[in-house]
Amino acid sequence: RVGMGLTTFIGGVLLGMGHFGAGFCTEVWQLALTQGFLAGAGVGTIFIVVSTIPTSWFSKNQGFLIGVVHSGSGVGGLVLAPLTRFLINKYTLTGALKILGVILAVGITVVSLGMATKPDELVDQEEEENIDRISTADSVSEHKVSVLAKKRMSVRSFGVRDVHSTGGVLRSQEFWYLNVAVMLAEAAFYVVLFFLPVYAIGIGLTSEQGALIAGVANGATIVGRITIGYIADLSGNINMFFITHLLVTLSCFFLWFPAKSLMVMMVFACTFGLFAGSLTPMVPLCSVTLFGQNGLANNVGLLGIGMVLTTSAAPVIARVFYEKLGQNG
Secondary structure, three states: OOOHHHHHHHHHHHHHHHHHHHOOOOOHHHHHHHHHHHHHHHHHHHHHHHHHHHHHHOOOOHHHHHHHHHHHHHHHHHHHHHHHHHHHHHHHHHHHHHHHHHHHHHHHHHHHOOOOOOOHHHHHHHHHHHHHHHOOOOOOOHHHHHHHHHHHHHHHHHOOOOOOOHHHHHHOHHHHHHHHHHHHHHHHHHHHHHHHHHHHHHOOOOHHHHHHHHHHHHHHHHHHHHHHHHHHHHHOHHHHHHHHHHHHHHHHHHHHOOOOOHHHHHHHHHHHHHHHOOHHHHHHHHHHHHHOOOOHHHHHHHHHHHHHHHHHHHHHHHHHHHHHHOOOO
16 A cells, blocks of 8 residues: 555664664563564565565566575575674674664665566556467457456466455465465474574584584575575476475475484585475465465465464474473474
8 A cells, every 4th residue: 555665664664673672672571572573573564575576577487586585585694694793792782783773774775765566557568468479360359369368467466266355365265275384384494493503402513513504504595495486487386385395394304303413414404495495485476376466465464474473483382392302302
């Protein structure tokens, strides 16, 4: 309703305020309010925007393009981790949070000035080009060409379910199947990512090696998001969502669980990051496949509610099991 640019601007301000305000916190509840609620709201807002804009501009190679966009979070992790460590050493933790807040707020709000979805007139022009492309010399009637073009545009706009409203999306079985799958995948992703360093220490590795393993997994998501996105353009978004998470599950059983050495853990980190990192770009891609481009921001937001719940609860629940059952349990 307010445009992608302003939405990104608001998200950047919230994210910056969350980090900057955390630099003044002296109580846990204050940290939960600033870096938890404010920064989290900012990240969620920006996630919806970056998941929506690429597919509005391009009808082809959407998986590759969204993979490139989402790979930025992996690049940001690799850049911000050493920067944050440097700032903490030089300005203490509170000073580092304030500086990071300013950097994030300024950087994102400046970028927001160029953020926009595809204008309606360009969408109409694309439909006209589709009609010309489908048309063949005297072999297809003008009426049939128009029908075929509109059908193609309808699939792009409304997906295979041809759902035109939020209520229709919420009433569809496909939404809830996708929502549950995303929630479970998101929970597994963050549990593994958070506990990789802990597990590494538990098998006798050093804390530095544990941090290295987590960093390798994060770095592998950069390659995975771009590569899996490209393959999804060829094989289908839903198919790729299923295949990647099947491979993640197999890698956990056959690489992570029996791992007792740094080498095996590094192999698992690469495999896990390569396939599990594709979750975030696959969410908007699967939504486009099922429900089309129209209302994508709203649909990703609906799926994001479940993602927030699982990413908040899953690490806590996993920690409880870890303390009760131990590492092997």
